[in-house]
Amino acid sequence: MKIIVCLKQVPKNDSILRISETGDWIQDRDLTYEINESDAYALEEALQLKEKHGGEVIALSLGPARVQSVIKEALARGADRGLHLEDPAFDKLDAFGIGAVIAAAAKTEQFDLLLTGLQSDDFGFAQTGVVAAELLGAPHATIVMAVEVAEGSMRVKRELESGYFQWVTLPSPAVLTIQSGINTLRYATLKGIMAAKKKEIKKLDAAALGLDSNVLAPKQQIRRVYFPQKTKLTEMLEGSPSEVAAKLLDRLANEARVF
Numbered sequence: 001m002k003i004i005v006c007l008k009q010v011p012k013n014d015s016i017l018r019i020s021e022t023g024d025w026i027q028d029r030d031l032t033y034e035i036n037e038s039d040a041y042a043l044e045e046a047l048q049l050k051e052k053h054g055g056e057v058i059a060l061s062l063g064p065a066r067v068q069s070v071i072k073e074a075l076a077r078g079a080d081r082g083l084h085l086e087d088p089a090f091d092k093l094d095a096f097g098i099g100a101v102i103a104a105a106a107k108t109e110q111f112d113l114l115l116t117g118l119q120s121d122d123f124g125f126a127q128t129g130v131v132a133a134e135l136l137g138a139p140h141a142t143i144v145m146a147v148e149v150a151e152g153s154m155r156v157k158r159e160l161e162s163g164y165f166q167w168v169t170l171p172s173p174a175v176l177t178i179q180s181g182i183n184t185l186r187y188a189t190l191k192g193i194m195a196a197k198k199k200e201i202k203k204l205d206a207a208a209l210g211l212d213s214n215v216l217a218p219k220q221q222i223r224r225v226y227f228p229q230k231t232k233l234t235e236m237l238e239g240s241p242s243e244v245a246a247k248l249l250d251r252l253a254n255e256a257r258v259f
Contacts, residue, residue: 001055001149003046004083004106006116006129007074008036009067013121024222035070038117042178044185045147046115047078053149056080058109062090062101068201075196076188082201089206089213094220095123099131101216104209106136113154114175118143126177133175140175141168145182 011017011031018027035043046057059074061067062085071082085101093101106114114136116129126142133140145165146157158166159179188196206216237244253259 001049001053001113002058002109002111003049003055003113003115004058004060004109004111005039005043005046005074005079006102006114006132007039007043007059007061007070008117008120009033009061009063009070010036010121019225019227023224023226025225033066033069035073036117036120036122038119038178038180040117040185041180041182042115042117042176043074043077043079044183045178046113047186048183049113049147049149050078055112058083058111060085060102060105062086062093062098071201072196073188075199075201076192077186078192079199081199084201084203085205085209086203087205087207089211089216092218093216094218095125095127096131096219097216099128100135101206101209101211102128103132103135104211105204106132108204108209112172113149114138114173116175116177118177118179129175129177136173136175138173138175139170140177141170142177143179144176145179147176 010033011026012034015031018030019025020027043057043059049055050057057079058081059071059079060083061070064086067086068084071084075082083105085105090097090101102114102116114129114132116132119126120128130140130142141156141158143159144156145159148155153169153171154174155167155169156176158168160166206212237247239247
């Protein structure tokens with residue numbers, strides 16, 4: 001069983017965020033990074049499936065040279081090899097562009113299962129895995145809480161609203177987006193860290209993936225990022241107690257709409 005796991009490198013939750021000089025995103029030069037939370041659970045699920053059914057786990061990450069640390073951590077935890085998608089053309093891709101690049105890379109492998117996290121901690125689009133599945137022509141399921149693999153198919157448990165769940169059967173190959181908390185994360189051992197140094201990390205750029213500028217052209221653009229302005233407005237209601245109560249009730253019902 002060949003499983004590809006998509007891992008995104010995101011700023012740590014305790015990072016101090018500063019808006020960049022261009023005003024369209026945050027400064028990245030002073031940030032420290034880690035594996036996106038739900039992607040880490042996707043990696044753990046892939047490793048557990050490999051332990052149950054055998055096969056190979058491939059850690060895939062898109063981004064500049066620094067994302068190799070994410071791939072190396074995955075290799076230290078037990079992934080077999082890595083794919084690093086690096087190209088200046090991949091900078092500032094939207095969810096569709098990232099999904100297109102992942103789909104192109106996945107096509108170079110005869111995979112049985114492609115796993116992503118439910119959503120990233122920075123953009124939070126929750127669309128990358130779905131887009132990749134559509135471009136691959138593969139069935140997909142989102143917000144997955146459990147995976148049971150059978151011969152040529154799999155049964156997955158999806159989280160719905162209001163505490164409800166849904167079991168879905170999918171043929172293989174398939175794409176799943178994994179919810180955080182699906183399993184218990186493992187840590188890299190010293191033996192795993194030493195073994196990771198001998199494992200392959202293959203680099204692929206836009207040319208190697210056969211992607212042109214039309215595919216990578218953004219469908220969505222962030223024009224401005226800003227901190228909300230803190231403002232407040234105090235209005236004094238005058239009149240008798242009954243008049244003030246009536247005015248307050250009117251404001252709550254028609255302006256604040258809390259009733």
